[in-house]
Amino acid sequence: MTIRNVLRDHGQRYRPRMACLKKAEKVVLEMQDPTTGVKLQPQRLVITTIPHAITGEDIVVWLADRFQIDAQEARSFGSMLVALGYIYPIQDHKRLVVKPDASLYRFQTPYFWPTQQWPVEDTDYAIYLAKRNIRKKGILELHEQEQYNHLHKWMNHKWDFIVMQAKEQYRAAKERKKPDRVVFDCQERAYWVVHRPPPGTVSAMDYGLERLIDPNAHEAKTPDDYERIMIFTQQSIMRPRVKSSVSIGALVKYCATYKGHDPFLSKCLPSNPWLTDDVTYWALNMPNVEIPTKMRVERWTFSFGELLSDPRGRDDFRLFLKKEFSGENLAFWEGCEDLKWGTAATMKEKAEQIYKTFLARGAPRWINIDGKTMEITVKGLKHPHRYVLDAAQTHIYMLMKKDSYGRYLKSPVFKETTKKAVCPEEHKFSDSQLEQNARNRRPSLSPIIIRQQEQEQKAKMAASAPVDITQVMSKLSQQGKEAPPRRTSVKND
Amino acid sequence: MAAEKAEMDALKKECDGLRAQIEAARKAVNDGSMSAAASGVASVGRVQLKLRKTLKGHLAKIYAMHWSADSRQMVSASQDGKLLIWDCFTGNKLVAVPLKSAWVMSVAFAPSGNLVASGGLDNICTVYNIKAASPKTLRELDAHTGYLSCCRFLSDTEILTASGDTTCCLWDLETGKQKVIFTNHIGDCMSLALSPDMNTFISGACDSLAKLWDLREGACKQTFSGHTSDINAISFFQSGNAIITGSDDCQCKMYDLRSDQEVICYQDASLNAGVTSLALSSSGRLIFAGYDDFNCHIWDSLKGEKVGVLSGHDNRVSCTGVPDDGMGVCTGSWDSFLKLWN
Numbered sequence: 152m153t154i155r156n157v158l159r160d161h162g163q164r165y166r167p168r169m170a171c172l173k174k175a176e177k178v179v180l181e182m183q184d185p186t187t188g189v190k191l192q193p194q195r196l197v198i199t200t201i202p203h204a205i206t207g208e209d210i211v212v213w214l215a216d217r218f219q220i221d222a223q224e225a226r227s228f229g230s231m232l233v234a235l236g237y238i239y240p241i242q243d244h245k246r247l248v249v250k251p252d253a254s255l256y257r258f259q260t261p262y263f264w265p266t267q268q269w270p271v272e273d274t275d276y277a278i279y280l281a282k283r284n285i286r287k288k289g290i291l292e293l294h295e296q297e298q299y300n301h302l303h304k305w306m307n308h309k310w311d312f313i314v315m316q317a318k319e320q321y322r323a324a325k326e327r328k329k330p331d332r333v334v335f336d337c338q339e340r341a342y343w344v345v346h347r348p349p350p351g352t353v354s355a356m357d358y359g360l361e362r363l364i365d366p367n368a369h370e371a372k373t374p375d376d377y378e379r380i381m382i383f384t385q386q387s388i389m390r391p392r393v394k395s396s397v398s399i400g401a402l403v404k405y406c407a408t409y410k411g412h413d414p415f416l417s418k419c420l421p422s423n424p425w426l427t428d429d430v431t432y433w434a435l436n437m438p439n440v441e442i443p444t445k446m447r448v449e450r451w452t453f454s455f456g457e458l459l460s461d462p463r464g465r466d467d468f469r470l471f472l473k474k475e476f477s478g479e480n481l482a483f484w485e486g487c488e489d490l491k492w493g494t495a496a497t498m499k500e501k502a503e504q505i506y507k508t509f510l511a512r513g514a515p516r517w518i519n520i521d522g523k524t525m526e527i528t529v530k531g532l533k534h535p536h537r538y539v540l541d542a543a544q545t546h547i548y549m550l551m552k553k554d555s556y557g558r559y560l561k562s563p564v565f566k567e568t569t570k571k572a573v574c575p576e577e578h579k580f581s582d583s584q585l586e587q588n589a590r591n592r593r594p595s596l597s598p599i600i601i602r603q604q605e606q607e608q609k610a611k612m613a614a615s616a617p618v619d620i621t622q623v624m625s626k627l628s629q630q631g632k633e634a635p636p637r638r639t640s641v642k643n644d
Numbered sequence: 645m646a647a648e649k650a651e652m653d654a655l656k657k658e659c660d661g662l663r664a665q666i667e668a669a670r671k672a673v674n675d676g677s678m679s680a681a682a683s684g685v686a687s688v689g690r691v692q693l694k695l696r697k698t699l700k701g702h703l704a705k706i707y708a709m710h711w712s713a714d715s716r717q718m719v720s721a722s723q724d725g726k727l728l729i730w731d732c733f734t735g736n737k738l739v740a741v742p743l744k745s746a747w748v749m750s751v752a753f754a755p756s757g758n759l760v761a762s763g764g765l766d767n768i769c770t771v772y773n774i775k776a777a778s779p780k781t782l783r784e785l786d787a788h789t790g791y792l793s794c795c796r797f798l799s800d801t802e803i804l805t806a807s808g809d810t811t812c813c814l815w816d817l818e819t820g821k822q823k824v825i826f827t828n829h830i831g832d833c834m835s836l837a838l839s840p841d842m843n844t845f846i847s848g849a850c851d852s853l854a855k856l857w858d859l860r861e862g863a864c865k866q867t868f869s870g871h872t873s874d875i876n877a878i879s880f881f882q883s884g885n886a887i888i889t890g891s892d893d894c895q896c897k898m899y900d901l902r903s904d905q906e907v908i909c910y911q912d913a914s915l916n917a918g919v920t921s922l923a924l925s926s927s928g929r930l931i932f933a934g935y936d937d938f939n940c941h942i943w944d945s946l947k948g949e950k951v952g953v954l955s956g957h958d959n960r961v962s963c964t965g966v967p968d969d970g971m972g973v974c975t976g977s978w979d980s981f982l983k984l985w986n
Contacts, residue, residue: 168892168918168936169873169892170872170873170891170892170893170894170918171892171894171916171917171918171936174894174916175916178916214914218913218914220914224914227937228914228916231916231917231937353958353959353978353979357978359960360747360749360765360791362808362831362832362850362874363790363791363808363809363832364790364808364809364810364830364831364832364850365831366830366831366849366850366851366852374651374652374655377652377655377656377658377659378655380659381655381658381659381662383828383864384659384662384663384665384666385662387666387866387867388662388665388666388669390865390866390904392669392670392672392673392902392903392904393673393902393903394673394675394676394903395673395674395675395676395677395900395903395905395907396675396676396680396681397676397902397903398885398886398900398901398902398903399676399677399678399681399900399903399907400676400681401883401885402678402681402881402883402885402886402900402907402928402946403678403681403682403685403946405881405882405883405927405928406685406927406928406929406945406946407685408927409882409926409927409928409929410927410929412926412927412970413925413926413927413929413930413970414925414926414969414970414971414972414986415691415693415925415926415929415930415970415986416688416925416927416929416930419971423971423972423986424733424971425696425733425971425972425984425986426696426986428733430733433716436969456840456841492798492799492800492801493801494800494801494818495801495816495818495819496818538860541860592733592734593734594731594733594734594736594738
């Protein structure tokens with residue numbers, strides 16, 4: 152009947168909506184079942200009676216019953232089936248929704264289903280519009296008229312064919328019995344309402360941008376392809392796997408641990424800024440606040456990663472390490488992070504600085520890593536790149552995690568911090584106060600200023616480090632105290 | 645000719661045999677299900693969130709949004725050719741970045757807050773400096789042969805992109821050149837997510853597979869199958885040991901990385917719309933999934949039940965995001981509005 156354009160396939164086979172359309176089809180077929188489907192009733196049109204119409208109410212009731220959902224959801228589901236073009240409204244045909252009353256609908260014929268293999272062609276649309284124009288001039292809506300003029304312009308070369316087809320279809324239609332003709336007209340009209348919606352309406356056929364590559368087209372074609380697949384698969388098989396009970400258990404535990412810290416599941420103290428428009432929570436939890444909140448301190452106990460990623464936590468940890476004279480580990484770790492994420496221009500300089508401070512023989516803040524790692528690292532530093540310190544950093548991280556972290560949690564420094572930590576009272580705003588809060592909303596401190604403050608703090612700390620062990624020892628001996636036991640091998644000059 | 649065919653058949657058979665071995669290895673470690681592990685966990689009950697703010701300002705479909713690391717600013721991209729940077733607390737628009745190409749599909753905020761990146765049908769990832777007096781184009785990363793579907797900053801010097809040409813790519817922003825190209829997918833890559841420790845990332849593609857990649861080695865480490873249609877959205881579980889995917893087959897799935905298998909599937913018979921985007925709450929217990937049916941449904945990640953819905957959009961929910969402090973969730977839609985809920 153119409154020319155099928157194979158080149159512009161619109162990706163019917165791998166079209167984004169196919170999965171949903173197929174599911175919708177299954178539901179529609181169930182709905183049409185003569186015994187268990189939706190109740191059918193005849194539609195009366197002056198003298199003719201057209202069978203197989205359904206009411207909106209029956210649709211909603213059937214869906215609610217079938218899927219055990221409430222009326223509202225059933226109505227949305229029904230409207231989706233109408234929007235996709237599987238059911239069409241007979242009255243008010245331009246609004247593709249299900250009205251839960253006696254409004255009549257009918258099932259669309261499979262020929263017009265959106266899952267069919269042929270794309271929705273402009274040629275067909277032109278024929279349809281021409282046909283309607285022949286039947287009665289001036290019947291086209293404004294947007295349809297515009298489309299018609301547009302198609303006439305760029306399909307001018309085959310306009311004769313289109314008009315001929317339209318006339319032929321019009322003639323054939325006249326020969327049908329009235330009920331059949333009415334039904335077919337409704338079906339065709341519904342089809343085009345779905346696929347050529349008026350401008351400004353939301354169309355369910357709008358699936359966004361098209362996919363570029365057809366994954367089904369890619370098949371292993373040469374022995375090489377198979378070789379590669381096999382190597383990859385073999386590596387996959389050899390990968391160590393953890394027992395699922397263990398790793399799933401860990402996921403469940405994570406959720407449980409953080410439940411109290413999830414603003415969706417637990418109350419935020421003093422109040423959630425989104426809810427009350429009051430920024431106290433954010434002020435209390437600034438990155439470098441003097442006194443942290445109790446919740447924040449609790450997070451530091453969850454994992455070493457949490458402690459390190461929080462600047463305030465890291466400060467506390469740094470203080471503890473200073474007292475233990477193993478601050479060089481953290482300083483080295485921070486240096487590595489700085490190297491990893493900094494600009495390429497500064498990398499060489501930073502690498503040299505790190506080498507001089509932490510790795511060289513007789514370095515003022517020598518870190519204790521095993522011989523092999525030291526060898527790899529020093530060798531790599533000759534041609535520094537972003538990840539040259541990875542091995543050493545991991546080693547130091549694990550050292551801190553397994554050794555210092557545990558002691559930190561039991562230390563007086565941590566106990567002191569925990570004691571001083573604040574637990575703010577919950578806000579109880581009245582309605583007028585909430586309005587006041589909303590009016591007083593101010594923009595936040597610009598991140599660039601926060602970053603500047605952080606840089607200033609870093610510079611201050613860099614100026615005060617490294618710790619000079621001789622000074623500390625002389626101070627202690629003046630106070631008549633014994634020198635503290637050495638935790639790591641610190642070289643004296 | 646026949647000998648070649650026989651050789652190919654033999655190779656194919658060997659491949660299938662190996663795949664069966666992977667399945668067997670996965671089955672061997674599968675000694676406990678999520679339903680068993682989560683049976684002792686209390687239910688979260690019905691999660692009813694209220695609409696707190698509607699951000700109006702875009703004139704066309706919103707395709708992407710991304711929160712800033714400070715949890716207050718957010719950038720959104722719309723096909724009206726603009727990126728808008730919002731202060732979500734006051735609701736003010738801070739910066740408007742005009743785009744060279746209006747067909748934008750993805751946007752990202754750098755952790756430092758200095759840069760934003762966007763890209764789309766122009767195949768280019770453009771990075772803008774928004775801290776200058778007026779936004780300036782810093783770099784145009786042009787090497788992909790397909791549309792840019794997703795981009796994420798690692799820092800101010802490196803960015804990851806996923807493209808419709810089936811590859812993902814790590815770029816050096818200082819030189820503007822590609823550092824590593826990750827090839828293994830056979831369908832358009834639709835989304836990517838960085839692991840919390842920044843050593844690995846995951847990507848979801850139209851070949852219905854999710855892949856885990858190592859950033860240093862540049863290779864695919866694990867592949868997860870199970871979906872039957874395009875994977876549109878992907879995210880790491882907070883602990884970094886599991887991933888959640890959302891697909892056009894109307895399902896979301898959680899895969900566990902260490903035991904290398906699918907753990908739970910989030911599906912509902914009455915939900916017949918593809919998943920376009922997803923985000924997790926800060927404990928990982930709630931999954932906010934945006935669907936084609938104009939709603940964002942909330943799932944209990946451990947029990948696999950639907951526990952809530954965010955209705956209010958008049959068109960598809962195209963992007964969802966939860967800020968780092970977990971205070972609420974933002975949904976962006978083709979109806980050109982962004983809504984904040986909690």
